[in-house]
Structures are given as structure tokens and as C-alpha cells.
Amino acid sequence: MNITVIYDSIYGNTARVASAIAAALEPDNSVRLMPVQQARQADLGTTNLLIVGSPTRGFRPTPQISDLLAGLAPPSAAAEVAVFDTRLAPAAVRPGALRWVVEVGGYAASRMDEILHRRGYVRRGEIAGFLVDGMKGPLKPGEVERAAEWARSLV
Numbered sequence: 319m320n321i322t323v324i325y326d327s328i329y330g331n332t333a334r335v336a337s338a339i340a341a342a343l344e345p346d347n348s349v350r351l352m353p354v355q356q357a358r359q360a361d362l363g364t365t366n367l368l369i370v371g372s373p374t375r376g377f378r379p380t381p382q383i384s385d386l387l388a389g390l391a392p393p394s395a396a397a398e399v400a401v402f403d404t405r406l407a408p409a410a411v412r413p414g415a416l417r418w419v420v421e422v423g424g425y426a427a428s429r430m431d432e433i434l435h436r437r438g439y440v441r442r443g444e445i446a447g448f449l450v451d452g453m454k455g456p457l458k459p460g461e462v463e464r465a466a467e468w469a470r471s472l473v
């Protein structure tokens with residue numbers, strides 16, 4: 319399968335997850351891993367599975383990821399998408415009284431899923447969110463492994 323993993327990352331956590339996802343898929347697939355800045359020039363015509371990841375910032379994906387998704391060509395018949403984000407672990411939301419705001423506000427991956435669905439893409443697998451322990455990370459222990467497992471569940 320031809321897989322393209324596109325991600326944005328400000329502090330490096332989503333990049334780490336994206337690399338783990340690509341590494342988990344590489345043995346049996348042809349995988350390209352690229353930051354969103356490179357993705358504009360990329361030809362996605364032969365991609366069967368497009369995996370997109372973004373940090374959650376203000377309940378949504380980064381503007382760069384949103385722009386990319388809005389500008390994507392309509393999917394070819396064989397193309398599916400999977401989405402993931404990184405987000406604050408509930409215990410890392412301070413003060414704790416804001417936890418419900420963060421939950422109700424929502425997360426980047428569901429927004430990406432909505433945009434892609436509207437553009438005609440079919441989702442493969444579950445929407446995934448990987449947890450960080452603070453505004454700049456790090457990822458919670460075990461999240462890199464969970465990302466690799468999620469990736470393997472997609473194929």
C-alpha cells in the first residue's frame with residue numbers, strides 16, 4: 319500500500335508520533351513521511367492511505383493543516399484517510415476547572431475528520447488522540463508505542 323503521513327508540529331511531539339507511525343508501517347508498505355510545509359508540493363495521486371496529524375491548538379488543527387486539507391484534490395477512488403492529533407492529557411489541564419472546557423471544545427483530529435469527510439474522503443480506522451503532559455509536551459509514557467499500534471491497526 320502507498321501511504322503518505324503528513325503532520326504539523328510546533329514543539330516536536332506530533333512529529334515524534336508521526337515518525338513512529340511511519341516506522342510501524344514501513345516494513346510492509348511504501349511510506350512517505352512529510353511535514354506539512356513539504357506537503358503542498360507533494361503529488362498524492364498514488365497515495366492509497368493518507369494519514370494526517372496535527373497538534374490540537376485552540377480546539378483545532380494548526381492553520382497550516384487546515385489550509386492543506388481545504389486545498390486537497392478530491393480523493394481518487396482508492397484513497398482513504400486516517401487522522402490523529404496530540405492533545406493535553408486531562409490531568410495536564412491547569413487549572414483543573416478548565417478540563418471540561420478543553421473536552422467540550424474538542425480536538426484537532428475530529429475537526430480534520432469533518433473537513434476530509436466533507437471533501438469526500440473515506441476514513442479508515444478510529445480517530446486517534448495522543449496525550450502530552452504539558453503545553454509543550456512531553457508525550458505521556460507509552461504514547462509512542464500506542465501510536466505504532468494504531469498505525470498497524472489501519473492496514
Ligand SMILES: Cc1cc2nc3c(=O)[nH]c(=O)nc-3n(C[C@H](O)[C@H](O)[C@H](O)COP(=O)(O)O)c2cc1C
Nearest residue numbers: 327328329330331332373375376377404405406453
Ligand atoms: C496555543 C496553544 C493552544 C493549545 N490548545 C489546546 C487545546 O485546545 N486542547 C488541547 O488538548 N491541547 C492544547 N494545547 C496543547 C497542544 O496540544 C500541545 O502543545 C501539542 O500537542 C504539542 O504538539 P507539538 O509538539 O507537535 O507542537 C495547546 C497548546 C498551545 C501552545
